[in-house]
Amino acid sequence: MGRKTWFDDDGMKKGEWTAEEDEKLIAYINEHGMCDWRSIPKRAVGLRRCGKSCRLRWLNYLRPGIKRGKFTPQEEEKIIKLHAVLGNRWASIAKHMENRTDNDIKNHWNSCLKKKLSRNGIDPMTHEPINNNLTVTTTYVECGSSSTTTGPTTESHCSSAPSGSACLLNKLAAGSVKSLRRPC
DNA sequence: AAGGAGGCCAACCGCAGAGTC
DNA sequence: AGACTCTGCGGTTGGCCTCCT
Structure with a gap:
C-alpha cells in the first residue's frame, strides 16, 4: 500500500x-x-x-506499543461514546483508547462506524435518532456482539460510559481539561 | 476468471493554537 | 502588542486489497 x-x-x-x-x-x-x-x-x-x-x-x-489491526466491539463502542461527548476531536479520543492512534480511530470512524450508525438510524454527528424521536434507543451491533442504551436525548452519553471515564469525559466536555503541549 | 465497487489505511495538506522574538 | 515560527490536529486524498457480480 x-x-x-x-x-x-x-x-x-x-x-x-x-x-x-x-x-x-x-x-x-x-x-x-x-x-x-x-x-x-x-x-x-x-x-x-x-x-x-x-x-x-x-x-x-x-511508536512503541501501538496497537494495530481490527477494532474490537468494545473499542468501537467506546469510540462511539467518546465521540458523542468529544465530537471530531480524534486526538482527545485517542488519549482514552489504549495504544490506538488518532489517525487509526479517525479512519475507522469515517470508513466504518459512521455508516453503521447511519444504518441503525442514528445521526453520526449528533448521535440522535434520524427520525428525531424524544427517546434514544441506540443499538450497537458489531462482530457478533451488541449493546443497547436507552434514555432521553437530554441525558449526557457520559452516564453510560465505562466507570472511571465518565468523570474525565465530563471534564473534557466542559473544557476544564485541556491538552497541553509537552515540553521537550 | 475477470472486472468493478467499496473498504481500508497510510500519508499529505492546510489551518489553528501556543510559544518565541 | 504584533509578527513570525513551530507543532499538533482534523480533513482529505490516493492507491492497494477484498468482496461481489
Whole structure:
C-alpha cells in the first residue's frame, strides 16, 4: 500500500516510507528523543523527510506499543461514546483508547462506524435518532456482539460510559481539561 | 476468471493554537 | 502588542486489497 514516492521543491521525499527510512528515524529518536522535528532532516543522516512527515510516521506507525489491526466491539463502542461527548476531536479520543492512534480511530470512524450508525438510524454527528424521536434507543451491533442504551436525548452519553471515564469525559466536555503541549 | 465497487489505511495538506522574538 | 515560527490536529486524498457480480 502507500503512495508513490516523489520529491518536493526543497528536495524532501514524499510518499511511502521504506524500511530503511523507518530504521533511521527510530535510531534518531532513540538517540535524541522527540525534540525539534524540524531539525530531523538536517541531523538524521540520509533521511530526506520533512519534520512533519517524520512526526506523523513516528506517532502513527513506529511508536512503541501501538496497537494495530481490527477494532474490537468494545473499542468501537467506546469510540462511539467518546465521540458523542468529544465530537471530531480524534486526538482527545485517542488519549482514552489504549495504544490506538488518532489517525487509526479517525479512519475507522469515517470508513466504518459512521455508516453503521447511519444504518441503525442514528445521526453520526449528533448521535440522535434520524427520525428525531424524544427517546434514544441506540443499538450497537458489531462482530457478533451488541449493546443497547436507552434514555432521553437530554441525558449526557457520559452516564453510560465505562466507570472511571465518565468523570474525565465530563471534564473534557466542559473544557476544564485541556491538552497541553509537552515540553521537550 | 475477470472486472468493478467499496473498504481500508497510510500519508499529505492546510489551518489553528501556543510559544518565541 | 504584533509578527513570525513551530507543532499538533482534523480533513482529505490516493492507491492497494477484498468482496461481489
